[in-house]
Amino acid sequence: MNISEVAKVTDLSVKTIRYYEEIGLVTPHRSSNGYRSFDKRETHKLQFLASARALGFSIENCRSLLALWVDRSRASADVKQIAQDHLTEIEEKIISLRDMQITLQNLVRACAGDARPDCPILQGLSK
Amino acid sequence: MNISEVAKVTDLSVKTIRYYEEIGLVTPHRSSNGYRSFDKRETHKLQFLASARALGFSIENCRSLLALWVDRSRASADVKQIAQDHLTEIEEKIISLRDMQITLQNLVRACAGDARPDCPILQGLSK
DNA sequence: TCTTGACCTTCCCGTAACTGGAACCCTTAT
DNA sequence: ATAAGGGTTCCAGTTACGGGAAGGTCAAGA
Known part of the structure; x- marks a missing residue:
């Protein structure tokens, strides 16, 4: 998925998604033309981030929550x-x-x- | 009054007071040594600003309120x-x-x- | 007189979480 | 060939200050 499509499904702005990549919250692949390409996993991460942000968590807290989310051996x-x-x-x-x-x-x-x-x-x- | 003294009585930080001067909310005089010198009027303005900020008014709203405050012919x-x-x-x-x-x-x-x-x-x- | 410490000054950078805009590339349709 | 509608990077601006550097000023004590 290209960035604008992901923006639609996650309800995040294109700018925000680029920003999240810049600060290392997501790591989309790149197509041969240089466009960002989001697979299911990265898209799901963005949805998670959108939910956490909607609850008012700071970006740094979101980063921590995301790390716990992907860590199967986390403690609740x-x-x-x-x-x-x-x-x-x-x-x-x-x-x-x-x-x-x-x-x-x-x-x-x-x-x-x-x-x-x-x-x-x-x-x-x-x- | 020098800036640190005004900071005490207004409960604003020295940095904040300098910032308020920079953006034109107050206009203290200068002593011969270059120090800011706050008279009663400017000190009172700072107290007003501190109260307004404490109620959550933005700086721009504070600017408007201050203008109304000094304007004797304002409409409530x-x-x-x-x-x-x-x-x-x-x-x-x-x-x-x-x-x-x-x-x-x-x-x-x-x-x-x-x-x-x-x-x-x-x-x-x-x- | 010299020095020390507590003032004061300006100037510049950093903060949070983006948004807006410029300049430019890629793709597809007309 | 061109225009529209994607995409890219990079830079500046937002709010309301705080931190810190480099350096001038002042009063008191040795």
Whole structure:
């Protein structure tokens, strides 16, 4: 499969796939004309990467997960550790965003949002 | 005030303050020795910026908010618009993170996390 | 006076994970 | 012959700074 076809089935952009090759996540063969050629295995890797990225794993975590995925003798504990750590990060981000949300909601609610200059939002920010 | 002192009172890093000057958010005077010298006004701007950044506003939004802040003839509607848009972004991020969280929680729960290779997390990612 | 240490300066590189664009090659159809 | 629609590489830009080098400035102590 050529790159644009793989892009379609994996729902990744052509640019992204080239980037993943550049950083060593996939290693497609090359046709005689120099075009990348993706077999089933490399395509499946890209699908795996797409799923992991969709769950917010960093590229480096994806690299680790991919290595565990191809390693038949892995321990599931190693996978779980990565996932658990990532989950913790997600929870922290949610908490941080929620704090911002609450503060902002209060400011927005208090602001008339009309033509007058008085603005509780700006007041809140200048303290 | 010299830069390190301002850094302390604003709780911004020295690097960050220099960066804010570079992109035109603040314009400190210079002492005869070339050191930056922050008066009350510039220091207050930095405090404003620190608050806005803490609420997750982008630098460009901070620039707009700062302009409205110094503009005595602003309409509070303009401020509210920026805040409301940002609030929407935050809500979208939270939703996205919560989706990831739920999916990941299910995978992590299903994974034994022991020495065996069987791993529902990897299975979930390879679909 | 000299030196030491703590300031300050500018300048340049690196980060994450790509995206956009330029310049150019390959293939197929008209 | 040419045009359209693939493909290729390489370079620059994105966000909001942080790290570090090379070097000027200042106040205090020996």
